[in-house]
Amino acid sequence: MADSTPFSHVIVGGGMVADSAARGIREVDASATILILSDDVDEPYTRPALSKKLWTDPEFTEEQVPLDTAADTGAEILLRTTVRAVRPDAHEVVTTDGRTFTYGRLLLATGGRPVALPLDDASDGGRSIAFRTAEDYRRLRALADAGGSIIVVGGGYIGTELAAALVQNGMAVTLVHTGSVLGDDVFPADLARRFEQMFRDAGVELVGGSRVSGGAVDGSGARLELENGDELRADAVVGGLGITPETRIAEDAGLVVEDGIVVDEFLRTSAADVFAAGDVARYPDRILGRRRVEHVDNAQEMGRSVGRNLAGADEPYTHTPYYYSAVFGHRYEAVGTLDASLDTVEDWQEPFERGVVYYLDGGRVVGVLLWGVEDRRDAARAVLAAADELTPDDLRGRIR
CATH class of the missing domain: 3.50.50.60 (FAD/NAD(P)-binding domain)
Known part of the structure; x- marks a missing residue:
């Protein structure tokens, strides 16, 4: 049974990408109708807190986890709703309970399922x-x-x-x-x-x-x-074994899938008016090449960018995301590839408390670890962008 009201934008997935995308749409279009279809039991929330601040910061409570997506953006959110199929030619989304929704543009933000x-x-x-x-x-x-x-x-x-x-x-x-x-x-x-x-x-x-x-x-x-x-x-x-990207409905719809849903620099898939973002999207990073990133910085930045493009902004996604972790009071951040089998250059200001580790593949920097070093992510990106011009001897002292 088809829903009687078509939506300007339908978002499949109810995570942080959906929240950021709805906000991105609103930056460009105040009147577009937005539908979020989520198989979760909760409206979008800040996921990193689930394994970090909720356990370690007594001032951060569960009431601070929801992102208030519906209230802030006017999006309609249907929870406990699983999408069975996408029909790009008809601009339709079909749910497992038999409902069909029509869209002007569709976002697949299906994330992944835990291993x-x-x-x-x-x-x-x-x-x-x-x-x-x-x-x-x-x-x-x-x-x-x-x-x-x-x-x-x-x-x-x-x-x-x-x-x-x-x-x-x-x-x-x-x-x-x-x-x-x-x-x-x-x-x-x-x-x-x-x-x-x-x-x-x-x-x-x-x-x-x-x-x-x-x-x-x-x-x-x-x-x-x-x-x-x-x-x-x-x-x-x-x-805590990671996730497998949820690509089934994309594959069934005939979209190009290769370790995630393949998108271009505007986050468009191989089907007209269908976009993908977040954990599930394999995108062309302007510094690091085509990749798929499963971290919150990417979810927020890519979500906002794809939302703006859903609403017609037509802007390339140029952000190179980072990720971070924190255990026992130690925080580390990283940009690019961290692989201990690669050559490394270690630059410690205070051994194992504060320093930078560079990861090199064939003498070329492909990843930067910031251990106890804050607010230097742009410097790490700059190193990666200039990797072809830098030698290992150039790295020590470059980020402080």
Whole structure:
């Protein structure tokens, strides 16, 4: 059944991109009608707080998480709504409950689904969480408030943030990761050892070089089987293993998909009047080349840019995003590629407290890590933009 009212803009996905896009539309067009279709149970909210400030800043509360998208932009938001299909030729979106909405321009901001653990959890009693949403945060908070033990699986930035947050909130935490040293896939060896020691000093039990091969979760707790035959038990388990971009409806609609939905510099897909942005979009970065970025800075900046373009601004997306993490009072930021297998140039002002690490591929800078260094992201971008002219000897002292 077709909806009787066509919308100027339909946004599929209800995350931070949807919020920023609605605001971007309003910068250009005050009267356009906006519909956001979200399979979440909450209206758009600030996602980074779920693994950071809500756990560590007592002055930051759940009431500060919602972004007030509908109130601020006038967008209509339908929650618990899953899109089944997109029909670009007809300018239609079809939901799983049988409704059809027509649009002038469409934005796919479908993000990604968390990588699931290989566990039997049909009746887990809320004790197994693939962490992604505000609802996941509420479930995890309830477990933390009850105390007890928990296994965190994943040594990336979400897994490490969750492990740090939970141990600081009184849980007995075991962190399972695949590296020989925590963070050794990202940081130079000495920094990785320092990073790992922060977790040990806080009381986190580290199980490195390990992958979860199976196990089960029920109302009484979690049992994890590791590939080496070891077994771990705890009251609950949470996965921080990253996401898989949600591209199914784009693929079914015939859009070009290659590790995400491929877009041009204006964030247009291969179909007329269909745009994509955020975690799911593979875009041409003006400095770093074509890539897909799963971080909040990109969600906000790309969301605003695509919203303006939905409304007719026709402006290229020129922002090179950064990402950040914070554990145990240490904040680090990065632009570009961080890969510990690359050559590095380390420039420490205060060892392992404040400094810059440059990552080089064939002698060319491809990534910059700012450890304890604030407000220097533009300087990092400038280094990456000038990579062809810089030698390793030019790097030390370049960012202070």
